[in-house]
Amino acid sequence: MRTGFVKKIFNRANPNMGVIIAVLIVLAVASLLFGIGLGPVTVAPEKVMKILLSRIPGLEEAIPHTWEQLDQNIVLGLRLPRVCLGMVVGASLAVTGVTMQALVRNHLADPFILGVSSGAAATATLGMLFGAFSFLGEYSLSISAFIGSAATIIFVYTISRVRGRINITQLLLSGVAVSMIMDGVTRIITLSAPNALGLHNATFWMSGSLAGAKWGYLTLPLAVLVICMTVLMINYRGLNLLLLGDESAGALGVNVRRLQKMLVLVASLMAGVTIAVSGTIGFVGLMVPHFTRLLVGGDHRKVLPISALLGGILVVWVDVAARMVLAPEELPVGILTAILGGPLFIWLLKRNTKEHR
Amino acid sequence: MRLQIENLTFSYGEKEAVDDISLHVKKGEFVGLIGPNGSGKSTVLKNLYRALAPDSGTVLLDGENLLAMSHKKSALKLGVVGQENDVPFDFLVEEIVAMGRSPHKKLFDIDNAHDKYIVRHALEHLGMEKMSKRNYLHLSGGEKQRVIIARVIAQESDFLLLDEPTNHLDISYQMQIFDFIKRLGVTVLSAIHDLNMAALYCDRIYVLKEGRIVLQGTPDEVLTPENIFNVYGARCDAATHPMTGKVSITFLPAGIGV
Numbered sequence: 001m002r003t004g005f006v007k008k009i010f011n012r013a014n015p016n017m018g019v020i021i022a023v024l025i026v027l028a029v030a031s032l033l034f035g036i037g038l039g040p041v042t043v044a045p046e047k048v049m050k051i052l053l054s055r056i057p058g059l060e061e062a063i064p065h066t067w068e069q070l071d072q073n074i075v076l077g078l079r080l081p082r083v084c085l086g087m088v089v090g091a092s093l094a095v096t097g098v099t100m101q102a103l104v105r106n107h108l109a110d111p112f113i114l115g116v117s118s119g120a121a122a123t124a125t126l127g128m129l130f131g132a133f134s135f136l137g138e139y140s141l142s143i144s145a146f147i148g149s150a151a152t153i154i155f156v157y158t159i160s161r162v163r164g165r166i167n168i169t170q171l172l173l174s175g176v177a178v179s180m181i182m183d184g185v186t187r188i189i190t191l192s193a194p195n196a197l198g199l200h201n202a203t204f205w206m207s208g209s210l211a212g213a214k215w216g217y218l219t220l221p222l223a224v225l226v227i228c229m230t231v232l233m234i235n236y237r238g239l240n241l242l243l244l245g246d247e248s249a250g251a252l253g254v255n256v257r258r259l260q261k262m263l264v265l266v267a268s269l270m271a272g273v274t275i276a277v278s279g280t281i282g283f284v285g286l287m288v289p290h291f292t293r294l295l296v297g298g299d300h301r302k303v304l305p306i307s308a309l310l311g312g313i314l315v316v317w318v319d320v321a322a323r324m325v326l327a328p329e330e331l332p333v334g335i336l337t338a339i340l341g342g343p344l345f346i347w348l349l350k351r352n353t354k355e356h357r
Numbered sequence: 358m359r360l361q362i363e364n365l366t367f368s369y370g371e372k373e374a375v376d377d378i379s380l381h382v383k384k385g386e387f388v389g390l391i392g393p394n395g396s397g398k399s400t401v402l403k404n405l406y407r408a409l410a411p412d413s414g415t416v417l418l419d420g421e422n423l424l425a426m427s428h429k430k431s432a433l434k435l436g437v438v439g440q441e442n443d444v445p446f447d448f449l450v451e452e453i454v455a456m457g458r459s460p461h462k463k464l465f466d467i468d469n470a471h472d473k474y475i476v477r478h479a480l481e482h483l484g485m486e487k488m489s490k491r492n493y494l495h496l497s498g499g500e501k502q503r504v505i506i507a508r509v510i511a512q513e514s515d516f517l518l519l520d521e522p523t524n525h526l527d528i529s530y531q532m533q534i535f536d537f538i539k540r541l542g543v544t545v546l547s548a549i550h551d552l553n554m555a556a557l558y559c560d561r562i563y564v565l566k567e568g569r570i571v572l573q574g575t576p577d578e579v580l581t582p583e584n585i586f587n588v589y590g591a592r593c594d595a596a597t598h599p600m601t602g603k604v605s606i607t608f609l610p611a612g613i614g615v
């Protein structure tokens with residue numbers, strides 16, 4: 001009986017979107033509560049809930065103040081911004097993956113694999129070192145990262161386009177080459193100018209981390225995520241049609257050039273602002289869309305929101321693992337996502353070559 | 358006159374792939390484009406469905422300049438079935454067919470009951486209603502092509518551009534696809550590889566060689582042994598088949614006939 005019920009909801013041929021989204025939202029909220037509580041110093045979930053509720057205007061008096069000040073500092077000052085940032089970063093990376101996959105028409109695309117993350121990290125460190133965009137104030141880092149991600153997407157996309165089609169070998173190899181070059185640049189910059197870069201050391205840029213998250217980090221990535229999601233959802237038909245190939249999409253009424261330009265812009269914006277606050281967290285954009293498609297198929301009207309939710313949940317939990325595994329030492333999140341995502345990538349690559357002879 | 362092409366020229370680089378071509382298609386006609394590989398059949402069609410932009414020439418569709426139309430508007434008038442129909446992502450058959458409804462949809466529209474009805478109808482027309490929940494990735498080449506035909510039916514345009522729609526298919530599927538299209542009673546311009554297929558289904562034929570139209574007329578007029586030898590360099594015999602009443606071509610191996 002129970003399996004019948006589960007099958008009815010998670011039925012690939014006719015997924016019940018309402019229930020799936022509701023389940024994922026509940027999971028996301030639960031992840032928030034547990035994610036805040038777990039760490040080198042553990043705070044019980046009900047305590048977390050009370051502390052959070054007490055901050056809601058009008059409820060301050062109703063909640064008895066039964067916790068230590070230390071717990072409150074950990075929950076509100078350290079963990080809450082970190083977990084929220086994890087949600088936003090995870091959602092953005094997953095949606096960036098979906099966008100890039102539609103752009104290159106292949107499910108192996110991911111900002112990390114195609115070198116976009118490395119490009120963004122390199123220009124972000126460059127921007128910091130030379131203060132190139134300092135007149136833009138607090139957003140200078142994000143904007144220099146955006147320039148790097150946009151340049152890499154356009155570069156990798158252009159060189160892997162052979163006679164109007166994306167050549168997947170060319171795409172993956174140029175991605176590898178670009179990310180090696182860019183990682184080298186990042187390393188040189190961070191090693192040669194340690195003071196100027198402060199907190200941001202080479203590990204941060206190349207392996208990604210959510211440690212040191214502040215409320216201030218959250219605004220821009222969240223705003224960009226909301227705007228880009230809206231733009232993508234409005235164009236979900238176009239994204240679906242793009243998967244049929246440029247010619248079929250054009251024949252079905254899509255202005256292919258314009259849509260592709262928009263996708264490049266959206267993907268580089270999201271990758272750029274995310275990487276500026278979290279460094280490179282790889283494979284999220286590969287893993288999450290893959291599992292989403294197993295759940296609901298390829299229709300972007302379903303894939304986009306589900307990927308965003310799953311991506312947020314995944315990164316929050318990987319980040320919990322990152323601070324628990326070697327506590328009190330912190331593991332970079334990117335290392336854990338690579339250990340999870342790398343094998344999946346190899347498996348997909350294997351399957352990909354089988355399907356295309 | 359549905360489609361009128363005048364002096365269409367297109368080049369990929371130095372050399373003209375399509376050189377000063379003029380042709381027309383009347384309402385309800387099934388017009389074939391034949392010619393050897395690389396003669397420019399596909400290139401002509403790509404210029405019409407706007408995967409390529411011509412260097413010069415005019416294209417009028419129902420008296421309107423096709424090249425200045427919005428992509429959406431031309432998609433409402435012209436349906437296209439190309440050669441490459443691989444979709445490397447996970448879609449159900451009915452989802453692929455429903456994509457044919459896209460040009461009818463405004464920005465925030467979602468698929469309504471009418472769209473679902475049309476999709477079901479299109480699948481039924483091809484005898485594929487039982488496959489609607491199957492995964493497109495796992496279909497055979499012939500089944501995929503039928504799904505694409507269903508998609509073009511769901512698109513509800515009454516002018517079809519076909520680019521060798523039966524290439525790589527078994528003979529039974531080739532016949533099936535052309536029979537389906539013929540039964541739709543729409544106007545068709547199709548590139549066709551197989552001369553006997555062209556003879557069976559076309560009302561008129563244009564013959565392309567090296568980017569130029571060298572012959573045109575009914576299959577009887579065009580598909581003569583001399584013409585075929587001049588265009589393809591292959592020897593053959595042509596006769597009217599007693600059952601179909603259409604010209605039928607038999608290619609002759611070396612040593613026979615002379």
